[in-house]
Amino acid sequence: VAAIVLLSVLRGPTRQLAFLAINLTFVWGLALGPRGALATLLFILLGYGLVRIATRRSATGLGIGVVLFIAVFVYLRRYDFVQWILPEALLPRIISTIGLSFVFFKIIHVMIDAYADTLGRFDLLTFLNYCLNFTTFLMGPIQRYQDYRDQWEGAKLAIPLGFESHLDAGVRILLGLAKAYVLAPYFQTMALTPDTDLTAVSFPHLALLAYAFWFYLYLNFSGYCDVAIGIGSLLGIRPPENFNKPFLARNISDFWLRQHRSLTLWLTDYVFSPLYKKLLTSGFTARYKLLAANLSLMATMLVSGLWHGTTFSFLLFGIVHGLWFVIYRTWDSLLTRRLGREGVQRFRERPLVHAGGILLTFNATAAAFVFFQVSSARVMEAFTHLATR
Amino acid sequence: MTTHRRIGLKVSLAFLLLAFLLVFAKGSVDFVYTGF
Numbered sequence: 001v002a003a004i005v006l007l008s009v010l011r012g013p014t015r016q017l018a019f020l021a022i023n024l025t026f027v028w029g030l031a032l033g034p035r036g037a038l039a040t041l042l043f044i045l046l047g048y049g050l051v052r053i054a055t056r057r058s059a060t061g062l063g064i065g066v067v068l069f070i071a072v073f074v075y076l077r078r079y080d081f082v083q084w085i086l087p088e089a090l091l092p093r094i095i096s097t098i099g100l101s102f103v104f105f106k107i108i109h110v111m112i113d114a115y116a117d118t119l120g121r122f123d124l125l126t127f128l129n130y131c132l133n134f135t136t137f138l139m140g141p142i143q144r145y146q147d148y149r150d151q152w153e154g155a156k157l158a159i160p161l162g163f164e165s166h167l168d169a170g171v172r173i174l175l176g177l178a179k180a181y182v183l184a185p186y187f188q189t190m191a192l193t194p195d196t197d198l199t200a201v202s203f204p205h206l207a208l209l210a211y212a213f214w215f216y217l218y219l220n221f222s223g224y225c226d227v228a229i230g231i232g233s234l235l236g237i238r239p240p241e242n243f244n245k246p247f248l249a250r251n252i253s254d255f256w257l258r259q260h261r262s263l264t265l266w267l268t269d270y271v272f273s274p275l276y277k278k279l280l281t282s283g284f285t286a287r288y289k290l291l292a293a294n295l296s297l298m299a300t301m302l303v304s305g306l307w308h309g310t311t312f313s314f315l316l317f318g319i320v321h322g323l324w325f326v327i328y329r330t331w332d333s334l335l336t337r338r339l340g341r342e343g344v345q346r347f348r349e350r351p352l353v354h355a356g357g358i359l360l361t362f363n364a365t366a367a368a369f370v371f372f373q374v375s376s377a378r379v380m381e382a383f384t385h386l387a388t389r
Numbered sequence: 390m391t392t393h394r395r396i397g398l399k400v401s402l403a404f405l406l407l408a409f410l411l412v413f414a415k416g417s418v419d420f421v422y423t424g425f
Contacts, residue, residue: 098423139422164392167399174406181414220421 003134004234016125023132027099031138036096039076040103044131046072047107048124054114055122062115066108073104079310080376099137101307105266106131110145112270120146135232139224141242141262151237158238169233176226184219191216194375198382210366213373218246221260246365250348250357251332252324255365263304272300290333297329298322308372313379317371324364 006018028037050065074082077097110127113119122145130148150156159165191213201209222243232238240262249255256264279285279292286292298319305318336344347353371379 139420164396164399167396167403171399171403171406174403174410177410177414178406180420181410181418185415185418217421220418224420224422 004231007235013125016129019129020125020132023129023134023137026134027132027137031098032096035093036098039092039095039097040100040132043072043076043100044103044107044128047103047111047131048127051107051110051114051122051127054111055119057115057117059115062111065111069104069108069111073100076100077310079306080312099139102136102138102140102142103131105142105263105307106145109142109266109270113145118146121149126152133237135228135235135237136239139221139228140260141225141228141239142266143237143239143262147240148237154236158236159233166234169230171230172226172233173230176223176228176230179219179223179226181223184216184223187212187216187219192370192373194373194378196374196378198370198374198378199385206370207363207366210370213369214247214362214366217369217372218243218259247362248358249361249365250354251361252321252328252364255361256321259365263307267300267304271303272296275299290330293329294326297325301325312376313371313374316379317368320368320371324368 003019003022006022007015010018024037024041027040028034031037032040047069050069053061053065076092076095077100078091078094083091110119110122110130114122126149127145129152130143130145133143133148136143147156151158159169190209192209196209198206225239225242229239229241242260242262244258244261246255246259249258276292276296279296280289285295299322301322302315302318304321305314305316308314308317332344335347339347348357
């Protein structure tokens with residue numbers, strides 16, 4: 001409430017400084033504690049320096065900057081493989097890195113856009129508030145810098161001026177709270193846990209646990225996003241939408257455009273598209289469009305998996321989604337070759353095909369969530385059990 | 390639907406949600422994506 005009042009009353013640098021104070025209070029006091037907040041702030045300031053270098057539009061500068069920034073991120077997050085490579089003495093002290101993955105993707109986006117000269121005006125205070133914005137700091141949605149800045153400066157309206165749009169934002173906050181604090185915990189009691197023993201549950205039971213986790217994750221995460229979007233709307237810096245009924249997705253591609261959409265669009269712009277373009281213009285893959293697409297999709301999903309978590313099971317989560325994409329893309333390509341574009345369109349519009357697609361996608365994504373939620377140790381245990389049966 | 394009627398319904402929905410939260414909300418919740 002203090003933030004909404006202050007941001008609507010203050011103007012100019014005072015408004016920026018007041019928002020920075022609110023964001024730092026949130027990050028320091030409520031989210032990370034002093035050591036985590038300090039590490040995050042230094043990480044953001046490193047990012048600022050690297051963005052400044054990227055604005056000089058040197059490909060080498062950008063390359064070194066991105067690699068350095070990824071290395072610092074991987075080090076701070078204590079990825080499993082870092083602990084195998086580095087001796088204990090060289091590992092960072094355990095600090096809270098909540099929200100660091102979101103800050104990391106925001107800054108990489110700013111660096112690349114600065115290099116491509118599509119960023120527009122850029123200054124330290126706006127950048128700090130963009131990275132630390134308390135509404136999206138913990139779990140997104142991943143807003144683009146240009147969108148944030150334009151709304152902050154009033155060049156773009158977050159929501160229409162008027163009572164009803166503000167009432168909608170308030171209702172959205174309450175709806176989000178109801179999803180996250182009432183409905184999600186109900187499904188959580190029936191869902192997979194990190195310690196679920198995959199060798200001890202029957203297949204139908206595992207399916208029910210996975211379905212319950214699917215709904216729990218959706219309600220928990222989309223509930224949070226509803227609150228973030230509602231508060232952001234009232235502050236005048238509305239983040240992008242992140243969900244659009246993912247349980248109605250007809251294929252895996254459709255699913256990722258409905259679930260955590262801001263992440264999907266980030267991955268499309270900064271991983272899939274550049275890689276796909278590169279593969280289409282170089283060497284062996286230039287002759288095989290489907291191969292180039294499939295390799296790019298698998299690489300994108302691997303990045304997605306590793307972004308989601310630091311352990312082996314998150315890598316598997318990425319591989320499984322990559323595999324679903326490869327199967328879907330290959331099937332789609334074969335179907336198009338056989339029926340033609342219009343034929344495929346007609347085929348997809350058949351009610352049974354539509355319903356079958358939804359059912360298949362729901363089950364495929366529920367299966368992938370097993371690797372998302374169950375610990376690496378339990379997943380390895382299940383693989384060993386399967387191999388020795 | 391008239392604007393007044395629509396706003397009236399939304400205000401009612403807000404109060405219903407608030408009552409729902411006050412009665413059923415859990416005290417603390419873990420957010421899945423904060424682990425990242």
